[in-house]
Amino acid sequence: MDLNLRKAIQNNVAGHNEEQLEATITEAIQSGEEKMLPGLGVLFEMYWQQASEDEKEGILNKLEEEVGKL
Structure with missing residues (x-):
């Protein structure tokens, strides 16, 4: 049996709108x-x-901040 979890999850949310994703x-x-x-x-x-690279940098900064609180 070949189970591709990533693909299954993508198929499960395909077509979802913003409210459904939230x-x-x-x-x-x-x-x-x-x-x-x-x-x-x-x-x-x-x-x-x-x-974008700016978005990635923002995420990484926020994650670093949150991880520092652990």
Whole structure:
């Protein structure tokens, strides 16, 4: 059996509008379930691949800030 989790997640959110995507992200975070993390990772990957260098730098700065709080 060939399971491509990344493709399955992409197919699951294909065609979602902004509200649906926000609901998906919010639900994944609020549930705290480990099984939701791959979906968030795929969404982040999709964003990252299309982000400008300025957007990437902003994300990295924010992540560094948040990681520093741990």
